[in-house]
Amino acid sequence: MPECRICGGAVQRFFDFGRQPVSNAFPTPEELDREHFYRLAVGVCAACTMVQQFEEVAREQMFPGEYPYRSSGSSVMREHFERTARHFLATELGGDDPFYVEVGCNDGIMLGTVRAAGVRHLGVDPAEAATGVAAADGARVRVAFFEESTAREVRAAEGPARLIFSANTISHIAYIDSVFAGAHALLEEGGIFVFEDRYLGDIVEHASFDQIYDEHFYLFSVRSVHAMAERFGFELVDVEHLSVHGGAMRYTTARAGERTPTAAVAEWLERERTRGLAEAPVYERFAARIESNCRELTALLTKLKAEGRRVVGYGATSKSATVVNYCGIGPDLVPYVVDSTPQKQGRVTPGSHIPVRPSADFAADYPEYALLFAWNHAEEIMAKEQEFRARGGKWILYVPDVHVV
Numbered sequence: 213m214p215e216c217r218i219c220g221g222a223v224q225r226f227f228d229f230g231r232q233p234v235s236n237a238f239p240t241p242e243e244l245d246r247e248h249f250y251r252l253a254v255g256v257c258a259a260c261t262m263v264q265q266f267e268e269v270a271r272e273q274m275f276p277g278e279y280p281y282r283s284s285g286s287s288v289m290r291e292h293f294e295r296t297a298r299h300f301l302a303t304e305l306g307g308d309d310p311f312y313v314e315v316g317c318n319d320g321i322m323l324g325t326v327r328a329a330g331v332r333h334l335g336v337d338p339a340e341a342a343t344g345v346a347a348a349d350g351a352r353v354r355v356a357f358f359e360e361s362t363a364r365e366v367r368a369a370e371g372p373a374r375l376i377f378s379a380n381t382i383s384h385i386a387y388i389d390s391v392f393a394g395a396h397a398l399l400e401e402g403g404i405f406v407f408e409d410r411y412l413g414d415i416v417e418h419a420s421f422d423q424i425y426d427e428h429f430y431l432f433s434v435r436s437v438h439a440m441a442e443r444f445g446f447e448l449v450d451v452e453h454l455s456v457h458g459g460a461m462r463y464t465t466a467r468a469g470e471r472t473p474t475a476a477v478a479e480w481l482e483r484e485r486t487r488g489l490a491e492a493p494v495y496e497r498f499a500a501r502i503e504s505n506c507r508e509l510t511a512l513l514t515k516l517k518a519e520g521r522r523v524v525g526y527g528a529t530s531k532s533a534t535v536v537n538y539c540g541i542g543p544d545l546v547p548y549v550v551d552s553t554p555q556k557q558g559r560v561t562p563g564s565h566i567p568v569r570p571s572a573d574f575a576a577d578y579p580e581y582a583l584l585f586a587w588n589h590a591e592e593i594m595a596k597e598q599e600f601r602a603r604g605g606k607w608i609l610y611v612p613d614v615h616v617v
Contacts, residue, residue, distance in 0.1 A: 214255070214266050217386055217429075218440050221259025225266065226495035227424075227502060228253040233563035234273050235425040235533035236280060238556045247562065248273055252534070254424055254431075260439040261490040263412055263431040265424075268386045271338070271357060274427055275384075279339035280555035281530070283318040283379075288592050290321055292456050293379070297325035300375060304404065305331050310374040313366065313398065315358040315391075315407075316381030320346025327351050334370060336362060341555075359387065363394030372400035380457070382407040383430045392444035396467065405446065405465045412436075413489055414459025418612040419501040422531035422585075423458070432461065433489055434480040441465045449473045451480050458588040458611070501613075506539040508614040513545040516581060523608065524579040525549030526593065527586025528556045528568045535585065535610065536564040543567065546583055550574040575599065581616070583608045 214223045229252040239247055253266040283289055305312055305326070312326050317335025319342045326333045327350055335353040337343045343353040356362050358378075366373075376395050385391055395405040412433040415423045424431070438448045441463075449471045450464035488494050516523055525532070528551035535541065541564060548567040551557065556568045574582070578600055584590060584607050594607065607617045 216257035216260060216262060217264055218262045218388070218436075219257065219260040219443060221257045223255040223257050223264060223266070224492070225253055225255040226492075227421075227499045229424065229534060229538045232426065232537050233533055234269060235427060235530040235562060236274065237562050238280065238528065238559040238568060239562065240559050244560075244565065249563070250426065252424065252426065256490070256495060257436075260436055260443070261433065262436040262440065263433070265426075265429050268429065269426045271385075275338045275357075277338070277340035277355075278555070279342060280553055281318065282342060282345070282553065283321045284345075285552060286589055286592065288589060289456065292454075293321040294325050296377075296379075297322050297329075300377065300406075301326065301329050301331065304375045305329075311370060311372065311400075313373040313376045315376060315378035316384075317346055317351070317353060318342045320349055320351045320353070322377065322379070323351035323353075324349055332370075334366060336366070358385075358394060359390040360393040360397060363398040367398045372403065373398050374400055374403045376403070376405045378407040380409055380460075383409040383432055384427045386429045388430070388440070389444060392441075392446060395465075396445060399467070402466070402470050404449070404471070406462065407465075408454060408460050408462040410457050411453065411459045411461040413484065413487065416489065416494060416498050418458065419498065419505060420458050420587075420611045421498075421502040421505070422529075422534045422611070425531055425534045427530060432463070433484055434461065434463075434477070435484050435490060437463050437465075438477070438481065442468070447471070447473065448477055451476050453480075456588075505610050505614055506535075509535070509608075509610045510539050510541065510545075512608065512614060512616075513541060513583070517545055521581060522547070522579040523581040523583055524574065525566060526574070526582045526584050526607075527551060527589070528553070528561060529585045532585035533562050533564075536561060536566065541566075548573075549585070578603050578605055580604070581606050581608055587611050 232252040251267045256263045312333040314335045317337045323335045336358045338357045412431040441448045446465040447468045452462040454460040525546045528549045548569050552571045
């Protein structure tokens with residue numbers, strides 16, 4: 213039985229998605245024979261309750277310099293990060309020359325607001341193409357993976373940070389011990405390390421199994437983050453539930469004893485205990501729902517094809533890799549996927565090899581059905597695509613169950 217990457221405890225597998233591709237490696241038709249695959253199996257630690265994958269994909273394969281995702285592609289996320297930045301500017305980044313460090317800054321949504329406020333800042337991210345966008349807008353960035361050595365170099369060059377923030381990145385990092393060691397080295401006394409990530413409780417409750425893919429090495433709960441922080445000399449001092457990405461949690465940590473935990477920490481720990489979020493039956497039911505949703509989705513697509521209906525995918529997301537590859541969905545059932553990211557267009561989806569076409573192709577020839585892979589942005593997308601509905605188009609969703617709207 214594998215050992216937990218956090219505490220060394222035994223990790224009990226609860227689902228195996230089998231052979232999966234790197235989720236954001238959209239190959240050209242000429243690159244299909246060079247795709248990298250790995251085994252996507254996931255389990256829960258019996259000791260610290262951290263949910264984690266069994267096999268780690270090399271970070272350079274998941275996050276190359278040309279990594280295609282752009283945070284600014286969603287208006288909802290742009291608004292979310294602007295609000296988040298303004299919150300920190302009002303609470304943590306006042307006073308004498310505060311230094312803000314962002315891990316996984318991508319194209320600089322947060323950095324832009326912090327920079328505009330005149331706060332000293334630095335974004336750390338290995339994706340050179342994305343950080344280039346942030347730098348072109350005037351933000352200070354460092355193209356690198358964040359780890360202890362990086363943090364010590366930043367500290368030596370820039371001085372201590374008052375706030376280290378990261379969104380949808382810390383769960384990607386298997387070597388998380390080095391991340392906390394880096395935070396310990398970089399933070400000033402009383403400083404905080406804040407990260408937000410998709411919340412395990414929402415993933416289990418809504419059966420959003422596509423949130424499990426190579427990049428999400430860990431799925432965080434309040435209990436597992438509480439134990440993780442303690443193990444690395446930190447303390448979980450606040451938590452806040454967020455609505456983005458189908459349900460996320462913001463975790464605020466500080467060196468042990470430097471801040472007083474809020475009541476929210478104890479409240480969420482008790483809520484998870486009551487729900488049995490660390491217990492085996494929860495994961496057994498979750499696994500059964502994954503199997504059921506995949507069967508129903510494949511059956512629906514097969515039925516629509518037999519009836520001569522046309523289905524197009526909407527959103528060439530990272531998480532769609534898990535769905536299409538585990539369910540066996542290819543170009544025979546979904547001829548193409550539309551996506552607004554130029555870096556993905558003209559390529560094919562990893563593993564399943566469904567062609568990715570520009571978003572304009574959707575309106576140019578509306579299908580009868582659209583399979584919404586970007587379901588976490590459903591409200592935003594459906595508001596934008598009202599003409600599709602007006603012409604009789606229907607959306608297919610598979611979270612929390614397979615349904616047509």
